[in-house]
Amino acid sequence: MLDHELINRTLSTALSTGAEFAEVFVEDKKSSSAMLDDGRVEELTSGRDRGAGIRVVVGDTTGFAHTADLSEAGLAGAAEVAAAAARGGGGGTRTVSVGSHGTSAGATAKIPPEDVAKTVKVELLARADAAARAEGSQISQVAARYGDSRRRILVANSDGLLAEDDQIRTLFSVSCVATGDTGLQTGRESVGRTIGFELFEETDVTELARRAANRAITKLSARPAPSGTMPVVVGPGGGGVLFHEACGHGLEADLVAKSASVFADRVGEQVATPLVTLIDDGTMAGEWGHFAIDDEGREAAHNVLIDRGVLTDYMWDHLRARKQDRPSSGNGRRQSYQHLPMVRMTNTYISNGEDDPDDIISGTESGVYVAQLGGGQVNTATGDFVFGMTEAYLIENGEIGDPIRQGNLIGNGPETLRLIEAVGNDFAMGSPGTCGKDGQGVPVGDGTPTLRVKALTIGGTAA
Amino acid sequence: MAGRNGSTNTHLLDVATRVAGWADRGEQVEVFVAEELETEVRAYAGEVESFTSARSQGIGVRVVANGRQGYAYAGTLDPAALSETLQEARDNASFAEADEFNGVAEPDGVDPVEFDLFDPSLDDFSTDDKVALAVELERCTLGADQRIAGIETAEYADTRCESAIATSTGITSTSRETGCYLATYAMAEAAGETQTGFGYSIGRGPESLDVELAASEAAERATRLLGATKPQTSKLTVILDPWVTAQLLGIIGGTLSGDAVQRGRSFFADRVGEQVAVDDFCLVDDATNVDAFTASAVDGEGLATRPNSLIDSGVLRGFLHNSYTARRGATSSTGSAVRAGFKGAPGVGSQALALRPGTHSQQELIAGIDDGLLVQGVSGLHSGVNPVSGDFSTGAEGLRIRKGALAEPVREITIASTLQRILLDVTEIGDDLQWLPMSAAGVSLVVADVMMSGA
Numbered sequence: 024m025l026d027h028e029l030i031n032r033t034l035s036t037a038l039s040t041g042a043e044f045a046e047v048f049v050e051d052k053k054s055s056s057a058m059l060d061d062g063r064v065e066e067l068t069s070g071r072d073r074g075a076g077i078r079v080v081v082g083d084t085t086g087f088a089h090t091a092d093l094s095e096a097g098l099a100g101a102a103e104v105a106a107a108a109a110r111g112g113g114g115g116t117r118t119v120s121v122g123s124h125g126t127s128a129g130a131t132a133k134i135p136p137e138d139v140a141k142t143v144k145v146e147l148l149a150r151a152d153a154a155a156r157a158e159g160s161q162i163s164q165v166a167a168r169y170g171d172s173r174r175r176i177l178v179a180n181s182d183g184l185l186a187e188d189d190q191i192r193t194l195f196s197v198s199c200v201a202t203g204d205t206g207l208q209t210g211r212e213s214v215g216r217t218i219g220f221e222l223f224e225e226t227d228v229t230e231l232a233r234r235a236a237n238r239a240i241t242k243l244s245a246r247p248a249p250s251g252t253m254p255v256v257v258g259p260g261g262g263g264v265l266f267h268e269a270c271g272h273g274l275e276a277d278l279v280a281k282s283a284s285v286f287a288d289r290v291g292e293q294v295a296t297p298l299v300t301l302i303d304d305g306t307m308a309g310e311w312g313h314f315a316i317d318d319e320g321r322e323a324a325h326n327v328l329i330d331r332g333v334l335t336d337y338m339w340d341h342l343r344a345r346k347q348d349r350p351s352s353g354n355g356r357r358q359s360y361q362h363l364p365m366v367r368m369t370n371t372y373i374s375n376g377e378d379d380p381d382d383i384i385s386g387t388e389s390g391v392y393v394a395q396l397g398g399g400q401v402n403t404a405t406g407d408f409v410f411g412m413t414e415a416y417l418i419e420n421g422e423i424g425d426p427i428r429q430g431n432l433i434g435n436g437p438e439t440l441r442l443i444e445a446v447g448n449d450f451a452m453g454s455p456g457t458c459g460k461d462g463q464g465v466p467v468g469d470g471t472p473t474l475r476v477k478a479l480t481i482g483g484t485a486a
Numbered sequence: 487m488a489g490r491n492g493s494t495n496t497h498l499l500d501v502a503t504r505v506a507g508w509a510d511r512g513e514q515v516e517v518f519v520a521e522e523l524e525t526e527v528r529a530y531a532g533e534v535e536s537f538t539s540a541r542s543q544g545i546g547v548r549v550v551a552n553g554r555q556g557y558a559y560a561g562t563l564d565p566a567a568l569s570e571t572l573q574e575a576r577d578n579a580s581f582a583e584a585d586e587f588n589g590v591a592e593p594d595g596v597d598p599v600e601f602d603l604f605d606p607s608l609d610d611f612s613t614d615d616k617v618a619l620a621v622e623l624e625r626c627t628l629g630a631d632q633r634i635a636g637i638e639t640a641e642y643a644d645t646r647c648e649s650a651i652a653t654s655t656g657i658t659s660t661s662r663e664t665g666c667y668l669a670t671y672a673m674a675e676a677a678g679e680t681q682t683g684f685g686y687s688i689g690r691g692p693e694s695l696d697v698e699l700a701a702s703e704a705a706e707r708a709t710r711l712l713g714a715t716k717p718q719t720s721k722l723t724v725i726l727d728p729w730v731t732a733q734l735l736g737i738i739g740g741t742l743s744g745d746a747v748q749r750g751r752s753f754f755a756d757r758v759g760e761q762v763a764v765d766d767f768c769l770v771d772d773a774t775n776v777d778a779f780t781a782s783a784v785d786g787e788g789l790a791t792r793p794n795s796l797i798d799s800g801v802l803r804g805f806l807h808n809s810y811t812a813r814r815g816a817t818s819s820t821g822s823a824v825r826a827g828f829k830g831a832p833g834v835g836s837q838a839l840a841l842r843p844g845t846h847s848q849q850e851l852i853a854g855i856d857d858g859l860l861v862q863g864v865s866g867l868h869s870g871v872n873p874v875s876g877d878f879s880t881g882a883e884g885l886r887i888r889k890g891a892l893a894e895p896v897r898e899i900t901i902a903s904t905l906q907r908i909l910l911d912v913t914e915i916g917d918d919l920q921w922l923p924m925s926a927a928g929v930s931l932v933v934a935d936v937m938m939s940g941a
Contacts, residue, residue: 068557083533087536090541206753207751208875248902282635282673428877480939
């Protein structure tokens with residue numbers, strides 16, 4: 024993507040104020056999307072973002088600048104700004120020679136989306152629209168969206184690292200509105216993979232549309248959600264959001280380093296019931312949070328964070344790992360070349376337990392079954408977290424009963440981990456997500472088998 | 487308003503006008519061009535943790551031909567990228583389906599308000615001064631209260647944005663603005679328990695920033711939650727802090743967009759002229775209000791912004807429109823086209839919402855409540871609120887109100903109702919209207935019969 028000599032000269036400029044570490048991150052991203060709404064293919068959008076971010080580290084100070092100008096002058100200008108921002112004194116000249124190590128991965132897509140005619144993409148939307156509307160006259164509105172992106176990155180740093188990756192992602196979503204005597208309700212389904220257009224060989228968009236439509240129709244007869252604390256069973260796949268919020272963010276080393284996490288200083292401790300093994304794994308080929316190298320050039324890794332209830336490690340990026348004199352765990356990610364990397368999750372999941380999912384439900388006298396979760400949010404310093412339920416049912420006498428309306432659940436991370444009392448053997452990955460932290464969004468995946476939390480607080484309106 | 491940066495502004499308009507001028511016969515082209523300079527300084531442990539300096543620019547092009555619309559963008563103003571982007575938008579349009587109401591905006595004779603959102607003193611504010619402010623903010627936050635044990639972030643940030651819009655229908659507009667803020671996120675600790683609170687100060691230029699205010703607000707918000715426990719579930723009256731009210735108004739604003747209404751995604755559809763809120767509820771969206779941090783003389787399509795009364799004395803007056811929803815609804819644009827940068831075509835939405843304030847301070851409102859809850863912060867609005875159905879459920883933290891006074895702090899609770907009911911359950915609106923760094927002003931809002939879910 025960039026000439027090696029030019030990279031070396033840029034890194035030397037970045038080191039000119041005496042920095043101990045400098046890095047060039049180059050990104051060339053092409054995106055395209057098509058949107059159907061209100062029965063029509065409304066608009067196709069395509070765009071290109073290309074540029075470089077230059078990071079310079081002196082002691083505990085990081086200087087950062089970015090530019091869309093990849094010429095020698097543009098890169099030198101950004102390197103000087105970043106270097107000036109991180110003045111370490113000393114100065115002098117250091118030459119850099121990149122290329123001594125690092126991974127270079129090519130695109131793994133079988134069918135690159137850019138090779139697929141726009142008419143083919145648009146036709147998917149129309150099929151989804153028709154399938155959703157055919158589910159019932161209650162379906163009053165359908166929006167379907169197709170999106171793909173190809174993100175080529177190059178990372179080079181003053182340690183000599185040079186690594187490249189070519190990341191292709193494809194996404195499809197359907198959102199339906201159902202109208203009835205009780206008002207309007209919504210249902211959404213999405214699928215996203217780090218693969219090309221072959222996504223649609225394994226995913227039937229009409230099936231996706233039917234599920235979204237039925238979710239909206241089912242919710243028309245939903246009762247107000249209960250309020251108060253009770254057992255909650257989360258269906259396969261969806262529960263990943265719960266762990267993403269309950270403890271995932273709290274295990275990010277940047278927050279731990281500032282003691283802004285309830286999990287700080289707790290490695291080696293039993294933080295969850297022995298049923299819980301939590302893994303963050305950027306190597307899961309095809310999953311939404313997958314990549315060959317992270318945005319600091321480190322290879323993706325399979326990291327066990329909680330092993331049978333015992334906290335084994337945090338997630339690390341370059342900066343935080345360097346301070347602890349340990350390797351990064353491949354969790355340094357950024358939204359784009361315009362952003363500084365920080366510790367982020369990739370694909371975060373709970374591995375299979377031994378319980379039969381049917382037994383988990385039938386063993387619940389009364390409570391709530393959450394079939395689909397929405398997003399969530401956590402305050403890592405207190406551990407309090409929320410997540411939304413976008414499809415949920417009451418459990419009465421061990422059976423799934425009436426649907427309930429949308430709302431949030433709230434709990435406390437460390438407490439919730441100690442209240443996981445059943446983990447099923449039906450592991451599944453959940454829907455593609457965008458994790459937001461500090462204003463940056465990155466694609467993440469998650470997964471869980473069916474599981475039961477002894478007590479969570481349901482944010483409903485019914486007494 | 488003349489300024490040293492007028493030339494850059496002209497440059498952006500030149501680019502936009504040039505590209506719009508490439509429109510073919512029978513084709514409409516709208517060009518949005520933007521340039522932004524940003525600085526962000528974070529302080530930690532008395533040092534600069536990170537210093538980011540960035541200049542970014544980009545172009546977004548919308549093409550409408552034969553009723554079909556396409557859009558393309560590029561994160562550069564490189565001459566080669568301009569024509570490529572137009573070509574790509576044209577190509578995209580050819581794959582969309584025709585809609586008779588598609589089109590870019592046409593000049594409507596409404597003059598934009600004249601105001602100055604650009605503080606030239608930001609250009610003279612040195613890097614060293616910015617660093618000093620961030621470091622001072624961290625120091626003040628840590629020193630604001632003995633129980634402040636640490637900070638998550640303390641930062642100074644500023645931005646200097648310029649943009650231009652030109653269309654083949656004859657619209658040309660430019661805007662430029664500056665903004666800067668201080669934000670700090672404090673952690674308070676007592677008896678092994680941690681609570682957090684944020685504080686901020688915002689303005690067009692550095693003189694308006696108040697370090698002490700941001701620091702003391704963060705410290706107060708964090709420390710007053712220390713000792714918080716999870717209360718029993720009950721139905722009660724809540725006071726939403728201005729910050730929370732502003733977030734609620736933002737969601738209600740979304741349901742009043744002409745787009746949501748026309749596509750059957752708003753529970754307000756067909757209700758114009760009806761009583762949808764209590765008598766005291768008067769909601770206006772007005773980007774011409776210079777006090778709003780989201781103030782703007784022109785909207786995302788280059789038309790003049792204007793004050794729009796949405797709910798007056800509880801009666802629904804109308805919806806917000808851009809040029810598309812106006813044509814489709816056989817009405818006029820309300821100057822409510824909004825766009826999130828150059829990466830997408832303009833949508834329609836609220837820009838600067840405010841409720842008409844009442845006459846009582848928050849303290850007086852508290853004094854009038856026997857058993858209630860002051861909601862200091864909410865979480866998970868994106869996951870627990872459904873603006874289509876109106877279901878409203880959010881994580882919350884705050885202080886109980888007992889016999890007219892603030893009492894013990896509470897945490898790990900949710901509050902729930904529906905948006906429809908909240909509007910009818912408002913019993914009082916405070917006098918403490920304040921513009922916040924979002925597209926709405928905050929004010930203390932008293933809402934009865936809200937379910938607080940706890941133990």
